[in-house]
Amino acid sequence: xxxxxxxxxxxxxxxxxxxxxxxxxxxxxxxxxxxxxxxxxxxxxxxxxxxxxxxxxxxxxxxxxxxxxxxxxxxxxxxxxxxxxxxxxxxxxxxxxxxxxxxxxxxxxxxxxxxxxxxxxxxxxxxxxxxxxxxxxxxxxxxxxxxxxxxxxxxxxxxxxxxx
Numbered sequence: 001x002x003x004x005x006x007x008x009x010x011x012x013x014x015x016x017x018x019x020x021x022x023x024x025x026x027x028x029x030x031x032x033x034x035x036x037x038x039x040x041x042x043x044x045x046x047x048x049x050x051x052x053x054x055x056x057x058x059x060x061x062x063x064x065x066x067x068x069x070x071x072x073x074x075x076x077x078x079x080x081x082x083x084x085x086x087x088x089x090x091x092x093x094x095x096x097x098x099x100x101x102x103x104x105x106x107x108x109x110x111x112x113x114x115x116x117x118x119x120x121x122x123x124x125x126x127x128x129x130x131x132x133x134x135x136x137x138x139x140x141x142x143x144x145x146x147x148x149x150x151x152x153x154x155x156x157x158x159x160x161x162x163x164x
Contacts, residue, residue, distance in 0.1 A: 004126050004127075006072070006126075006127055006159055006161060007046075007049060007074065009124050009126060009127055010074065010123070010124075010127055010129075010157065010159065011029060011044070011046065012124075013115070013123055013124055013127075014044055014076075014115070015027055015029055015044055017111055017115055018042050018044070018108070018111060021107070021111045022042060022088075022104070022107075022108075022111075024040070024088040024089075025040045025041065025042050025088070025104070026038040026039065026040070026041050026042070027041075027042045027043075027044070028041060028042070028043045028044070029044055029045075030043070030044075030045055031043055031045065031079075039081060039082055039083040039085070039086045039148075040080070040081065040082045040083075040086040040088065040100060040104065041079070041080070041081040041082075042078070042079070042080055042104070042108060043077075043078070043079040043080075043081070044076055044078060045076060045077045045078075045079065046074060046075070046076055047075045047076060047077050047154075048073075048074070048075040049072065049073070049074050049075070050072065050073060051070055051071075051072060051073075052070070052071040052072055052073035052158045067162050067163060068162075068163050069160060069161050069162040069163050070161055071130060071158050071159070071160060071161070072158065072159055072160075072161045073156060073157070073158045074156070074157050074158075074159070075154060075155070075156050076154070076155040076156075077152055077153075077154060077155075078108065078112075078134075078152065078153045078154075078155050079150065079151070079152045080101060080104045080105065080108065080137075080149075080150060080151045080152075081148055081149070081150045082097060082100050082101050082104070082148065082149045082150070083147060083148050083149075084097060084147040084148075086100055087100065088100055088103070090103070097149060098142070098149055100149075101140070101149040101150075101151060104151075105137050105140075105151055109134055109153075112132070112134045112155060113134070115132075127159050128159060128160040129157055129158070129159050130158050130159065130160060131156075131157065131158040132155070132156065132157035132158070133155070133156050133157075134153055134154075134155045134156075135153050135154040135155070135156075136153065137151045137152065137153045138151070138152055138153065139151065139152045
């Protein structure tokens with residue numbers, strides 16, 4: 001029997017939660033094509049995936065079933081991009097440009113933190129997340145030629161990959 005599609009389940013949970021929390025933003029699962037880009041943009045880009053730690057030996061019994069498995073790590077780059085015309089209204093307050101970027105940096109981190117709340121959070125019931133970490137925002141800046149503000153952060157999470 002094939003293992004559940006954990007990586008796609010996790011990615012869908014991330015994207016869905018960001019879309020729920022930031023209805024005024026466009027959330028992409030990869031860099032959009034130039035003709036599809038819309039702002040403000042939140043881009044969730046998977047950059048690596050692989051064995052994090054072997055934690056189960058061969059032929060272990062869990063709930064009456066024998067399984068093998070390991071911890072698998074995923075790394076994402078989270079990008080925020082705001083153009084000069086982007087704006088969001090939150091509680092009757094309007095955020096634009098650099099102020100909008102600051103608002104998104106803080107609140108996107110809050111979304112990721114809330115998803116992990118004691119590592120239960122809002123993750124799908126089929127995925128067991130054991131660790132997650134969002135690094136500092138980097139490459140925060142403004143490109144005057146394109147009139148875009150941007151910031152990026154690395155997000156890492158680890159989940160249990162059970163195999164039969």
